Amino acid sequence: MPHEPDATPTPTPRTGQPDPKLTRGEFERRYRVPFLDPAFDAHRDAIDRLAAVAWNAYDEGRKVPRTHPAGPGFHDPAHELSDEWRAARDAIQAAEARRRQPGTPDRILLVCASPRSEHTCPGEMSKTWRLLEAARDAALAAGADCDVLELNRLTSEYGRTIHPCKACVSTAMPLCHWPCSCYPNHGLGQHHDWMNAIYPRWAEAHGVMIVTPVHWNQATSPLKLMMDRLVCADGGNPDPTSTAGKDATRAKRIELDGWDYPQHLAGRAFAVVVHGDSEGTQMVRHALADWLRGMGLVDAGAQSQVDRCVGYYAPYATSHDALDDDPDLLEESRNAARALVERIRQLRTGQREAGSDLRMPRRK
Numbered sequence: 001m002p003h004e005p006d007a008t009p010t011p012t013p014r015t016g017q018p019d020p021k022l023t024r025g026e027f028e029r030r031y032r033v034p035f036l037d038p039a040f041d042a043h044r045d046a047i048d049r050l051a052a053v054a055w056n057a058y059d060e061g062r063k064v065p066r067t068h069p070a071g072p073g074f075h076d077p078a079h080e081l082s083d084e085w086r087a088a089r090d091a092i093q094a095a096e097a098r099r100r101q102p103g104t105p106d107r108i109l110l111v112c113a114s115p116r117s118e119h120t121c122p123g124e125m126s127k128t129w130r131l132l133e134a135a136r137d138a139a140l141a142a143g144a145d146c147d148v149l150e151l152n153r154l155t156s157e158y159g160r161t162i163h164p165c166k167a168c169v170s171t172a173m174p175l176c177h178w179p180c181s182c183y184p185n186h187g188l189g190q191h192h193d194w195m196n197a198i199y200p201r202w203a204e205a206h207g208v209m210i211v212t213p214v215h216w217n218q219a220t221s222p223l224k225l226m227m228d229r230l231v232c233a234d235g236g237n238p239d240p241t242s243t244a245g246k247d248a249t250r251a252k253r254i255e256l257d258g259w260d261y262p263q264h265l266a267g268r269a270f271a272v273v274v275h276g277d278s279e280g281t282q283m284v285r286h287a288l289a290d291w292l293r294g295m296g297l298v299d300a301g302a303q304s305q306v307d308r309c310v311g312y313y314a315p316y317a318t319s320h321d322a323l324d325d326d327p328d329l330l331e332e333s334r335n336a337a338r339a340l341v342e343r344i345r346q347l348r349t350g351q352r353e354a355g356s357d358l359r360m361p362r363r364k
Contacts, residue, residue, distance in 0.1 A: 006256040013171065013248040027055055031189075054189070062187045070241045079241035088179045088196040089238070095204035106144040106344045108337070109205035110136055113151050113212035113223035120156040127310055127323050131273055131333045132211040138334035139209075142341040147201055151222035154194070161192045165228035168251075169235070173259050174243055175251035178236030180229055195229045202233070207269035207344045208297065209337060214276035214284050227291060234295045235261035235363075261363045266296025269343040271304035271336040275329070277319065281307035298353050300343035303335045 022030070028051045035047050057065070064082035071077050098104065114128035129152075136146045153160045163183045168175040183193040202208065212223055219227065237243065243251045270292045274285040285307040293299065308329050311322030323329065 006258070008256050010249060010253045010256065013252070022058075024055055024059075027058055031055075057187045058189075060187065063185045065186055074241040075239050076241035076244070079244065081240065082181065084184060084196065085177075085179065085181050085240065088199060091196075091200040092179060092203045095200035099204050099206060106341055106348070107204060107206050108139050108144050108146050108340060108344070109201055109208045110139075110146050110148045111151065111208065111210045111212075111223070111226075112148065113210055113220050115152050115155045115220055115222050116213075117150075117152040117156045120152075124320070126152065126213070127275060127319060128211050128213050130320075130323060131275065131330065134330045134333045135209060135211065135271075135273065135337035139337040139341055142338055144341045144344070147205065149198065149201060151220070151226065154222045154225075159192045160194055162194050162198075162222065162225040162229060163190050164225060165231060168246070169231055171248050172251035172255040173235050173261060174237040174254040175246060175248060176232045176236045177240045177243075178232045178238045178262075178264050180232045180236075181240050181246070195226070198226065199233075202230070202265055205268060206348065207271070207300070207340045208292070209271040209273070209340055210288055210292075211273045211333070212275075212284065212288070214274060214280040217280035217283060219284055219288065230265075230295070233264045235259070236264065238262070238264075259363075263296035267347065268297050269300045269304075269340055269347055270297045271300050271340040272306070273333050273336050274307040275310050276307075277309060277311055277316070278313050281309060298343065298347060300336075300340045303332075304339040304343070306332045306336050308332070 031051045031054055032047060035043075040047065064084065066083040067080040068083060068086075069077060070079045070081040074081070099107065110132055112126070112128055112132045114126035116122045116124070116126035116128070118125045129150075132148070136148065139146050154162060165180075166182050168177075168182065179199045180195060183195070184191040210223070212220055215221070218224070237251075237254075242254060270289075272285055272288045272292070274281045274288070276284075285305055289299065289305060299305075306329075308326075310326060310329065311319045314322055
């Protein structure tokens with residue numbers, strides 16, 4: 001039902017933090033850092049010319065240099081919309097359409113949340129990967145399709161970056177666009193943002209399973225980066241033209257006049273497996289489950305959530321041996337995947353979660 005306009009005056013955005021603008025000299029010094037390798041020495045003149053171009057883009061704040069008018073279906077068809085944002089939006093919509101097709105295999109997004117990999121400094125695979133492999137094998141045996149998202153690619157693969165969330169939500173929910181429009185920002189050199197490829201993978205999944213270690217009583221930094229950037233899936237604005245891009249005042253007015261907080265990933269099932277070496281496993285499992293439920297995802301039951309220690313207070317050097325000696329944990333990971341497949345099938349055949357028709361009295 002339509003919202004009644006709110007009589008609250010539109011708040012003025014608060015400002016006053018220090019300006020981070022760099023001098024040209026400092027900008028160009030930072031720009032040249034990636035070219036420290038002596039192999040670039042013969043190309044210093046070309047790098048200098050590129051630095052001048054990059055400075056111009058930075059100085060003018062050219063965030064999205066390639067745009068086209070939004071066109072039909074948007075609040076402001078004449079608004080110049082980022083080509084990269086539109087491509088990400090189109091990929092999400094296509095993925096969502098594939099998810100909704102009846103008769104397709106059950107699709108699970110398996111997230112390996114450890115930054116560790118044998119292909120970079122640790123020189124050894126993660127235990128997380130082994131638990132995920134067990135879960136994947138069980139899901140495949142149950143007839144599901146699996147899409148494995150390895151967040152360790154942030155540490156081991158060239159050009160993989162998830163930029164941090166800028167917390168647009170805390171200014172006003174409609175300022176947070178679905179998908180995120182904060183990146184890429186070419187003027188600031190904030191490109192190679194992986195999230196535009198990750199959003200469609202969440203959108204296409206019927207269920208999501210996160211397998212993660214504990215780092216300092218918390219989720220890993222790659223996982224937390226992805227989590228924060230998924231805030232736009234929970235109440236985000238699918239039409240950036242309604243806020244004229246990033247007009248904070250306009251976004252505040254829209255929220256005060258009534259915002260529906262659409263949950264773009266609601267209805268998918270989830271499972272969580274958390275492992276650690278001494279403490280924090282239960283806290284991280286609770287935090288992840290609460291986050292996923294908060295986005296409208298559906299718990300796949302008691303066996304879909306696992307938190308265990310591997311090699312409790314034992315040397316890290318023998319932690320893989322400790323996992324070898326704990327076949328029950330590998331089986332619990334398999335059971336989490338089996339429970340997830342079962343819950344997906346229930347949801348796809350029309351079974352609803354208890355209370356799903358109730359209106360939430362508190363939004364956000």
